[in-house]
Amino acid sequence: MAIQAYAATFALNTPDSVGATATAVQDWWHRHTQWQGPAAGQPRSFADLARRDPHATIIAVLSEAYLRACTRDLQAAAGHLSDDNRFVVIGPTTVDPSIEHLLVPVTARLRPVVGGSLQALNVLAAAYLLAAVRDAGDPPVRSTLRRLVEQVTLDAPPDPSRRPAGVKLSDEDVRVFIRTQLARGQTTAASALRVLRDTGRSCEQARFRDLFKEVRAAREGGQ
Numbered sequence: 001m002a003i004q005a006y007a008a009t010f011a012l013n014t015p016d017s018v019g020a021t022a023t024a025v026q027d028w029w030h031r032h033t034q035w036q037g038p039a040a041g042q043p044r045s046f047a048d049l050a051r052r053d054p055h056a057t058i059i060a061v062l063s064e065a066y067l068r069a070c071t072r073d074l075q076a077a078a079g080h081l082s083d084d085n086r087f088v089v090i091g092p093t094t095v096d097p098s099i100e101h102l103l104v105p106v107t108a109r110l111r112p113v114v115g116g117s118l119q120a121l122n123v124l125a126a127a128y129l130l131a132a133v134r135d136a137g138d139p140p141v142r143s144t145l146r147r148l149v150e151q152v153t154l155d156a157p158p159d160p161s162r163r164p165a166g167v168k169l170s171d172e173d174v175r176v177f178i179r180t181q182l183a184r185g186q187t188t189a190a191s192a193l194r195v196l197r198d199t200g201r202s203c204e205q206a207r208f209r210d211l212f213k214e215v216r217a218a219r220e221g222g223q
Contacts (some may be wrong), residue, residue: 010065012185022068022096022187029069046073050080050087057086057140061126064191067095074099085141090126093190104129104145112159113152125149167201171211174203178215189213 007016010025019025033045043049049058058077062070067089075098078087084102093105106125114124129145129152138144169177174196181192189212196203203211 010069012065012068018069021185022071025065025069026072029073033073046070046077047080050077054080054082055086056081057088059088059090059126059130059140061122062089062091063122064092064095067091067099068187071096071099074102078102083141085143088140088142088145090129090145091122095191096187102142104142104149106149107153108159109153109156110149112157128152169201169203171207174208174211175215177201178212179219182216182219 008018009016018028078084081087089102090104106122110125114128116124129148133140186192189209193208
């Protein structure tokens with residue numbers, strides 16, 4: 001059967017985005033899971049997988065864009081398992097707080113340990129963590145993987161590829177940046193801060209978080 005080419009993406013603010021906001025991409029994902037697909041009766045969502053076997057262990061390795069799209073599905077899936085500790089999401093920390101409790105968080109500090117590029121970091125970190133718990137004879141449940149990733153991250157050597165500290169910005173510079181990111185669909189301070197740092201600029205995390213709350217409140221109050 002021929003596979004049709006497509007360019008749809010869950011990333012926001014691109015010509016091929018399936019939605020302009022987090023809510024829109026979540027709706028797209030939900031509608032997609034309702035489609036029967038090429039093989040009727042097969043699971044089309046994480047929730048379907050969990051319902052099929054409530055005693056299973058399910059491990060999802062997802063990028064930030066997919067985490068944004070799958071948020072509601074991931075929440076539902078964890079609720080269908082007899083032990084939600086067996087539902088594991090390996091991925092970045094910059095996500096909706098409602099699924100933060102499901103995460104085994106992966107950060108760039110793991111790169112010297114697992115190697116590869118930042119683009120492949122989640123997959124390489126997942127392979128490393130799962131191999132480590134297998135070799136130790138431990139179950140691949142969320143609590144175990146979280147303890148492991150915390151220890152590995154703490155012990156990780158400096159990343160020689162990391163650039164030096166970025167250019168510091170004034171409060172007003174940061175506010176302007178945050179307004180732009182909110183207009184582009186960024187929903188959390190953590191994700192916006194990562195974008196800022198990726199551009200070679202810097203802001204202390206607590207300061208950025210406070211300014212983000214201030215700008216978002218002013219923006220919502222003006223709507």
